[in-house]
Structure formats: structure tokens, C-alpha cells
Amino acid sequence: MNEHAPALHIDTLRFRYPSSVTDSPWVVDVGSFSLGVGEQVLLTGASGRGKSTLLYLIAGLIEPAGGSVSVAGRDIFSVRGSQRDLFRGTKIGMIFQTFNLLHGFSALENVLAALLFSSIRPKEHDARAKELLDAVGIDSPGREVTQLSIGQQQRVAVARAVATSPAVVLADEPTASLDPENAEAAMDLIQSTCRSVGAALLCTSHDPAMATRFTRSESIDDLATPVRA
């Protein structure tokens, strides 16, 4: 892994659903995009413009039609199967609009689940998970997540996303289901937590007001591959 490589680099990445006709427009079309180590970027765009699909492509959860995605200097599509899953589990953290916590599990177990599938030594899991939950303000880590408030669930989701000290955290509309006050608090937490673990942050939102929180903001429409003359 190249230590000087950007946290994320995308090159001519294109995606359309396999069932689509061949000349239909690309759902995702990104010419070149980079995210420096620890950098925080807001990716804006109207609903349905492919922001979430781009995040799934970066995470290696869906296959592109072409192009490459490098996370911490490694092309995620050059590794396959279980190796890619392990790479994702270790180097990429994800935060979702509806948190996608594991129901039936405690806050602690949700964070431990992220560590379980990583390359981090099991001995370190427990202490690390507790420390992270403490850092995000969860004082009852043994409680089942559905018994926590929405704000607390958001905190658990953030702790889980950074549990493996990933190179990049992908946040997909993390505040879309929160009221403005909670949204502010949630973004404060996400940004500060990523900063504290040294993870880059790529956050999608269709809310242009969010741009004030980031030093760099990109519109997904502006990332498209330039049309050749």
C-alpha cells in the first residue's frame, strides 16, 4: 500500500445497471476524482443522480462497466471475492441515512461486528470498540440498539464506521432523516470523529446548505467524463 497515495482516487468510472439497454445514459460517470488523506469533501447532487451508487462502487459492492477506484493506493476492483470484502472491511467505513445498525445486537456488538471482519487482531477488539463508543458519547454500550434514541443510534453508526481506522469514510445522506438541530450535531460528530482517526470523508447530500461545513464541495454532475471533441 502506497503511504503517499490519496485516500481515494477514481479514474473514468462508469456504471449502468446490467439490465439497462447499451446506449442508455450512465448512472455513474466520473472522469477523475481524488480525495487526499484525511480530506473531507461534500458530494452534492439532486436525488437520483447516482450519488449512493457511486459510494457502492467505491466500496466495491457493485461492479463498474469500466474505470478504477483506488482506496489507499489499492485498486479495489483488482481484488476479488473474500479479499475485496476484507479490504473493504478494513479500509472503508460507511454511514447510512437510516444507520443500518444490526438489530438484536447491542451498541458494543455493532461496533465489534465491524472489527470482526477486519484484519485487526481480535485481542484489541473489545477495548477499541468501548473506547470509540465512549468517544462518541455512548454511556450504555450494552444496550440493544433499538432501545437507543435516534441520536444515539447515529453515534453508534459513526463509531462503527471508524472502528477499523479506515482510509476513507463514505457517508450516504447521513442527516437526511434528522431534524436540523440533530443534523448539525450529527455532522459535527462525523467530521470530528473522522478527523480524530485520520480518515478521509466523502459525504453525499442533496442539501446545498451543507456545503458551508466543508472546505471542498463537488457536484456529481461536474465529475462526469469530459465529452471528446
Add this chain to the structure above:
Amino acid sequence: MAMSDWTIICRSMTSRRFSTVTTIITVAVAVGLMLTLLSMRDSGRKAFERGTGNMHLLISNDSSPLVSVLNGIFYANAPARPIPWSTFNQLVSTFPHEYAIPTQQGDSYLGLPVMATSTEFFSKFSPDANYDPSKPKEKQAGSPWRLAAGRFFERPFEVVLGAKAAEESGAEVGDVIELSHGMKTRRNQDSPAEHHTHSDFPYTVVGILELTGSSHDRAVFTDLNSTWIIHAHERRHRDDPTSPSTTQADLTDADRKITGIYLRLPTREGSNISPLLPTVAAKLRADPSITVAQPTKEIKSLFEIVSSIDQILLAMASAVMVSSGIAIMLALYNSMEQRRRQIAVLRVLGCSKPRIFGLIVTESAIIGLIGAFAGFGLAFVGSRVVAVAMKHRLGLVIDPTFDPKATAGVLLASLVLASAAGVVPALMAYRTPVAKNLRPIG
């Protein structure tokens, strides 16, 4: 507390507690049924073998050796055709034997069969096949018969009750009872010729036997002379209603009849098998006036006859086991719809597709394994309940034992079946599209 794949499996099972428990119960019932059937089949055979005891041959005048064994040992019916006493004396004088015990059946007491015999029945014949009458009693584990109360009969018109016979009739030592001619059935209850009470000759209960776990527990034992006297008296009374009471002195050769002979031939030291058996059996079979049965062989052939029923029962139990596998598959299959999001989240966190597949198959196997062990427990308790019921209702002692190989085979089969049942739901989980299942609901 570290998180592991087991935590995920256990949470999955406990989050669908009702479904998990009912599926485990289904497997347990299937395994329990299979193990109980296997155990009862072996134990039942042993119980029947116990009834034949340590005799080598049973001689009668019944229509076939099997009927002879069913009537002469298991008291199915009263043997219809007698053997004259002279034939008995002539037969037993032609070859060496450890015992030749005459038996006479045909009477009953409150529906319980009466076995008239000699005192050797209690001193030499044993319902335990391993009892060797040639060895001193005290050197063997347990005497052939043990008395729960009183003593064995010594004189005419004394009876000894089998343990079950005493329990069913409620008779105690010292009671005076009247025996009946024939076995009272629906068919003959209104026919005095076939069924009537020998009211002129009361018997005294002198002893009650301990339970032996054999068919003899339901029998009432008395001596041959008593039986001959009461039947001779009936003959004399028919010929001359004014004739006085009959005594042993009034017996003619025609009155002295038996219905069976329990025969044990000389054996080698430490063996229950007689080298003379083939020769003596062949010699006796040459006599067309008698039927010669080798009880252990007859029981074996009886079990061969019923083995097809046995196999049908085992096939049914196997079908129930397969159904339990299908139940596991359906329970997991139905849960997949609710678990798609959880699977997608696990995939995002780095869980590989093969590991997801393994988690579901392991969960299925665990349900099968818990069900299998619960089934073993069920069979253990169930077979003991059946054994107690058999002992109380039929006096048949069944000692339910589980053949380790068969038990391990059934447990392994249920584990394999459960694992196989998990394959379809596991494939569904394996193919779960991640991106689609992470989208916000609604």
C-alpha cells in the same frame, strides 16, 4: 465480550425464538421417534427372548412350532391337543437331559392362564436364558425364581401366582381361589362346556413370585395332580352324577395328560448351547405325534415375520425426520426476507459471501443438533415411560437400551439433514444484493 460468528448465529436464532423453538421441537420429535423405535425394537426382542428362558426345546402337540411357542410360553391360547403321560415318560427316557418339565395348560383364574407343572419348573427352568440349572444356585447371579411372599407349591390344590397375576387378581397368600375350565372369552362365555368354574376344588394361594420380566408373570402355577384330579372328577361326574369326590387314587392313565414339555439338554461347562441339540431335535421331529419347537429360533422367525412392519415404521420415522429437515429449511427460508438487510450490512462490514453462506448453514446445523440431542432426551424418557407402561399393563419387562452405533447414526443423520436443509436459505443469503437492501425503506 468478544464478538464472533457464534454471536451472530445465536442472535439470529434468539431473535426468531418462536420459530427456532418450534423447529427444534419438530426435529426432537422426529429423532425421538426414530430412537424410541430402534430402542424398542431391540428391547422388545430381548423381552421375548427372556420368556423362552433356558430351555432348548418345547415339545407339544400343537399345529406348528410357532403356535407351540406362542401357546406354551406366551400363553396366547390354551393348547388344544394333549400329550399322554405315557408318551412323556417314553420320550424322556430316550435321551439324556438336564430337565424335562411337563406342563398342562387350559384352565384360568379371572382370565389369567393357569400353568400346571412339576416343582422342577421353579428349581430348574428359569426365564433367564443364561441360568444354568447344572450349577449351584448360590454361584449364579440370582436364583431362577424369587418369591415375593410365601413358598412354592408342595401339595395338590396349592397355587403360586406370578407377580403380575397377583397384582391383577388382587389375591394374596392364604386366599382360597377357584379356577375355571378354559379361558373365558366373548365367544365361549355362555358355553358351560368351554368355560365353567371348578367350584368343587378350591385352591389355596401359597406363594407370590417376584417379577421376572417374562410372560410367566401373568400365570398362575399349580401342580399337575390337582389339574388331573379336577378333570377326572368332571369325567366321573358326567358318567355317574352320584360319584364321590375324586382323589389321586381315582386317576386313570387317560386322565394323566399334559400339553407341553420344557426340555433342556446337557450343556458344556460355561455354555448355554447343547451339542446334543441337533441330534435330539431331529430324532424327536421324526415322531409325527408331537411338535418340536426350538423357542429361540421360533422367536427369531416371528421377528422376521414382523420385521416388514418394523421396516414400515422405520420408513415412517425416516419420513418424519426428512419432514423435520424441510421444517428447518422453511423456517430459515421464511426468515431470509427479514434478514436481507442484516446480511447486506454484514457484507458492507466486510463479511464475505462464503462466510455468510457458512453462517446460515451452521445455524441450520445447530438447530438440527439441538433438536437431535433434545430428541435423544425425549427418546430416553419416552422409552422409559413405555417400558413402565409395558411392565404394568403386560408384565413384560423391557429394558430400553440405545445401541451406541445406531444412536450416533441417527444423531449424525439429523445433523447432515439439517445442514443440507440450510443450503437453500444459505444460497439466498449468498446471493443477497447488497446495494438494493441497504436503501432506506419507504
